[in-house]
Amino acid sequence: MNRANEVRLWAVMRLTSMVLAFAVLVHLITMIVVIRNGLSAEEILARTRGSVAWLVFYSVFVVVAAIHGSIGLRNIVREHTAWRGNSLTIAAAVFCVLSLWLGLRAVQGLFA
Amino acid sequence: MTATLTVAVWKGDADGGFVEHDVPQRANQTVLDVVSHIQRELDPALSYRFACRVGMCGSCAMRVNGVSRWTCRTHVDKVARDGRLTIQPLANLPIVKDLVTDMAPFFDKWERAEGPFVPSETRPADDDFAVVEPAGKQRSWADAAQECIGCGVCYSSCDVVSWNPEYLGPAALNRAWVQMNDERDGGRPARLRAVSGDAGCHACHSQQSCTLRCPMELDPASSIAGLKRLSFKAALRGKL
């Protein structure tokens, strides 16, 4: 990957981390608040089923997490192994698509 | 305070090991004094480097109890633990012998980071000097970063250097940042390209071991953050 694209990936990483900082905070607060009466699937679904707000929130969360995670994973692999080049970038992209697919399926399950 | 220090000193190359000596402890003794005592009195074949002994030349850096330091200005009182010192050559550089490392890879990276000044003009006929506003923002950034003595302490303290041998490292990038802020310099676009990417500023984790350890109290981590900013702006404009 050329230098300018590497710098773009770095910038995407920074931007997604800002969104993640917010999303993780909301996620943690929600977790702490809702488990006070114990945790049940019904209670979670009652909150999220049909709620467009939660649908949008979790969809954004999944998308930024997938992008951030796959760029980060690519960096970690390059730092700690000898794996470089296009094959690594493709593997990271596959990981991104996989995370998106799994994550968005879970979001769909929460909504409908 | 114990009257005698137990000092383990590295001997040999990368496959070498520690040799222990007893060294009399004295007031205001520096780690370099200890090493010199060993070389003069106990082991004349011990190799180490120093020149100025006053924190100017940058040649005396070693690892003392695991931490990279300039030894001529490090007092034994501050670093000895239970009367013990462990003295090793700098990390992340090939060992030549004993406490002497090969600094060539370190300074080669200054070249690769395009550290040298690139003149943009020859001296004009009227012999006027280029005017650089002393209070200017860039001038003050360059001032804050430029007093590097090339000791290699930051380079030896940087984990990313040990993981990624291509990484230019804090000192070379700090130098590049100084020159990026020199408005007379004609090599800035090429330099920014040289310091961007996986071997350059973007590999830095910003955890600031370099800044913590730099004996000149420079802040290479912030210089590197400055390079990231410049590089990002250039990439946005399609000029990287």
Ligand code: SF4
């Ligand atoms: S802040 Fe960057 S250059 Fe400094 S020690 Fe950490 S990784 Fe190395």
Ligand code: SF4
């Ligand atoms: S930046 Fe500081 S620690 Fe690094 S080489 Fe220069 S003076 Fe030494």
Ligand code: FES
């Ligand atoms: S001997 Fe010169 S800096 Fe220590």
